[in-house]
Amino acid sequence: MNQVKILLIIGFVWPEPKSSAAGGRMMQLISLFKEEGYDITFASPAMDSVYMVDLSALNVRKESVLLNSSSFDVFIKELNPSIVLFDRFMIEEQFGWRVAESCPNALRILDTEDLHSLRLARQRAFKEMRKFELTDLLKEDVAKREIASILRCDLSLMISEFEMDLLKSVFKIDKYLLYYLPFLLEPIDDLQLNDLPSFEERKDFVFIGNFLHEPNWNAVQYLKETVWPLIKKGFPEGKLHVYGAYPSQKVMQLHNTKEGFYIMGRAADAHEVVKKARVVLAPLRFGAGLKGKLVEAMLCGTPSVTTNIGAEGMLGSFSWNGVIDDDPQMFAKSAVVLYQNKERWLKSQLNGVRIVSRRFSKELFADDFKKTIQSLIINLEEHRLGNFMGAMLQHHTLTSTRYMSRWIEEKNKIR
Missing domain, CATH: 3.40.50.2000 (Glycogen Phosphorylase B;)
Structure with a gap:
């Protein structure tokens, strides 16, 4: 385990706290890890935005990364993070296997933001003018991808108790893979x-x-x-x-x-x-x-x-x-x-x-979250032994996605 506590956040987009709740949520997570003394790097394959937050003002290193490029492997090996936080499941799909291969001892956390499959299934039911049923989720292709991502990670942060219960009841996700962490706000006096x-x-x-x-x-x-x-x-x-x-x-x-x-x-x-x-x-x-x-x-x-x-x-x-x-x-x-x-x-x-x-209120969750993360880092090997489905998915992802990504990388070189 690293003596220096290093956190790598891989973002779907650069944080825009004044544009969306997701951006504000990311600022709250950065603040939590800063309080614990983590040296934070925020990486993203996204284009810069006029409204993105100034990460340097927060003493957070900014790093642009490429999709389907082995340059990310070099980057993450040099950084050698203690924790990697994926911002939404699509980012874990792209980079999770590279993290597992290059930094196998790094704690992998998924911040779901919300359950994308739930939103899309509800949207589909609405457009088809019918009532949404929980069984609709089982037919949603995005759900298969999203649940696989949750299983591959060591911990998934859930912002909604409703969605946390849904994952346990509908998809039978073990509760020890999920952590309820809603908005972290200062109370109004x-x-x-x-x-x-x-x-x-x-x-x-x-x-x-x-x-x-x-x-x-x-x-x-x-x-x-x-x-x-x-x-x-x-x-x-x-x-x-x-x-x-x-x-x-x-x-x-x-x-x-x-x-x-x-x-x-x-x-x-x-x-x-x-x-x-x-x-x-x-x-x-x-x-x-x-x-x-x-x-x-x-x-x-x-x-x-x-x-x-x-x-x-x-x-x-x-x-x-x-x-x-x-x-x-x-x-x-x-x-x-x-x-x-x-x-x-x-x-x-x-x-x-x-x-x-x-x-x-932030004080309701901050201390327990910090203790949970520290405990997971110390007991990571034992924690992973209890998640056979995740290990199996990680194995097959490494085997299949690795070759697809390398093929895309080689194809891009020819252009």
Whole structure:
């Protein structure tokens, strides 16, 4: 085991904490490992982005890597990390076998972000206009890839208790391969709550979400075509501001000032935008994981109206930060009542504060996570002996993927 604690994070994209919840999640993980004294390198095959975080300012080394290239093998052998963290299963598919071959003693962790197969299966069921069933997951090709990736890793970080339970019940994944680690937030104290804009100081509805994420685009379409007309019927003076990174032309075309439907594009400061709004609308009809927009609403003291998909994995035994309803008529009615009723609004705000403090406070999870990682590093050989299915998949992946990747590499040299 290395004397110097070295962590290699291989990212699907470079972190953009101001563009998506996934970017914010990655910053939380980096912070956790920094607190434990890890020397961190963040590598990615992705192109640089204008909105990517300045990793050097966090004292994190940035490294661009190539897909299907043996140059990665040289790089990781020289780095010799104690831990490799894969950002989403697609990255583990590409680089996991190389890590296992070049640094077999490195602890391999998968940060799932959300269950991609769950999101895609729900999306397919929605488009086919039928009810989603858990058995749909067993027919989803992405599920086969995703579950294989989870089995090949020593530990997979799950952001949602619902998804963790689903992996154990539907796919029979052993619980010792999974670790529940949701958003890691600082609780809101009374002073911070009092500093937030009051009910009277706030105005308008808001939706916020990255438009590269299909559930967000679908939700905005649904707002435009179905939900917002119902809200306007009960509240003619209402205005909705839709914010989100990477809006396409088809998103921008929904802008209509006469309808009070404003497409605003990327928010310079999402926190400020949500903090000034009175109610967040999030009529999500499919998706997975925890919804960053709804957690952000709670941190901003802004009540929200969402669906059961939107609130999934967040509530526990607590009351929601507003209203949960899947019926468009009731969703719209609840939105208007919440907007106009100060007493209900204040109660909803306090519900959100309670959820942040009791469900997602960093202090609830940080110490146990650090101890778990240290224990796994010390007992890695024994841990892996208990995961025969993972070892078998790793063996076949090394055999098959290695040759496919080398073939692609040689083919690329000829071009």
